[in-house]
Amino acid sequence: MRSIWNGAISFGLVSIPIKLVNATESHAVSFRQIHTEDGGRIRYRKVCELEDREVTQAEIGKAYEDADGSMIPITDEDLSHLPIPTARTIEIVAFVPEERIDPLQMGAAYYLAASGAPAAKPYTLLREALKRSNRVAIAKFALRGRERLGMLRVVGDAIAMHGLLWPDEVRAPEGVAPDAGVTVRDQELDLADALMDTLGEIDLEDLHDEYREALEEVIAAKSAGETPPETREEAAPGKVLDLMAALEGSVRAARESRGGEEAGPAEEAEVRSLRKSGAPSRQAPKETGGKKSTSAGAKKTAAKKAAPKKSTSAAATGGAGAGTGRSGRKAAAKDTAKKTAGRGTATKSAPAKSTATRSAATKSTATKSPAAGSAADKSTAKKSPSRKRSA
Template structure:
């Protein structure tokens, strides 16, 4: 069991429950030491006086706030300690907010909150279930490690989570930060919007976090393993990315829709001919896809009936239909097995096209032999 990073009590109204705080996430980033090139000598950072060039001991360092023109207000560590909020002993919920009102940009880091002992399980579960049923989060100010946080306590999967949050003045205004944002006036046609919505519906997936992984970290570890074993290193630059031509936007949308439909003929025509006031729902659009990545048997002819000639062999369209049911992670695994270059930089659609091309090419080679 993990050790808690904080223990105290959670209160709301007159109800109090002792709790422990645990780190909810972990970083798997590969860590490197700094070495001098051509040697195995470690390189370390030193604190030095930029005027004299002499090294300064840590105990002789104070903080200074630059007021301009090289003038500083010097603050001693003890002075900061005196005004530090210290360590909170209580998470005192001051109010409950509907989670639909909170923009996700305000959430920062997540912690788990657990009851500090089995004897407090009843009160803990009561609060958890009440928050889950109301879809609300408790707001509280909380101090830890010399810093004060705005926090939200919410229920998720039968336990309480504490999220540290950004204050309002820490969230940047996108209109001031991001250039060339759309003015809000629609520059696209109703048909383009309808086709884009249909494409989104057809590519709808269930949230499965285990399907996604850090491919860059995998490549870093593979690079280290290859260099340690003396194997040849191949550097992949990836394919060039080109922006969609606005003039050809409708054509690109229709081809994307046909590709998402598994390459079936007529998918683009469906998007083109569908009445303006109606759009295909997610369930109807997703019908060609079988759950779990298995090939759909919908429309399979009964025993004794003749199959169309085009169905007697595995065609390119059939291969596309199989691939359209796979997640990006599954496509990445196939691309790895096939040795497809630049796969780590590809989108899901690019992976699907590359795998389809590679498997089709192999099928042709087998048929020739």
């Protein structure tokens, strides 16, 4: 890489000969101005407005334009007497934590290359000192006729310098932020967090200038005498009338676009819908909650299935109505005895005891809920007419 400036880094009493090299480059496609009728180049000519003639570079000097429009000539000799100690030196003035530097101040970036073998040892010393201290160096230097501010930091095995604006060159953000009185709800912040989690991180190496690539395709096609390819027009964004709906739509679109990727932390972001004012917050049930609700439903179903059995017993022991007295109980016992005949003496006593227990339960149930017993009797009567006749 070609150096654009030669000098030295002043590090206390240590002097490090270095070369300044551009750390960045522009890949933008540039155009020339032409005459549209015949394609001729349009060039700028430096003309003296007093003599109305073109002048050469040797005839051009510097001047400062005063407020009234008059020109004050400034010669190179005038500039040579200025008290600039940093004319050929990058003078380090302080070491500060990197977070102290406002990114708004950062400008062009350069690499500082060691100039010659004698610079290798002090260059390495400064680099390792910056690494171990986790700080950056603030320096002054002169470039292209004026003194500038810079920040030195370690990039890999090299020392880089970022040109900085002077603090008074950074404007205060007055009148930029919206007027006070705008409030953001927690639900909107939750959706914004979910959107950020869904988008996740990206490798900056994957980013590229799509506009430049499309422009190069157009130039290549026209150079070959072909029709330029048509580019896809993106839909203009509409007005955001509902911020919550826009955030929810953005989260859905981001998740759909990443549907082919493996699920990660961003996929598990919870999106909670906006609840009405005054309504309690409802959260999505957890997996264990779903199991509990299923068990509860199963218990209810089992209870419904067990109900006809009780009503059947009630119909068998109670006859047409609950509470018929001793005659009803005797008839039920007699009916049960007929059914269990031939099973043995031990078998007869067990059903009789069970029937008596059922009769007591039926009596208790009938006392608590007569309406339920009547409905059960009707249901049982339809299902088993023989039992009704027997009763």
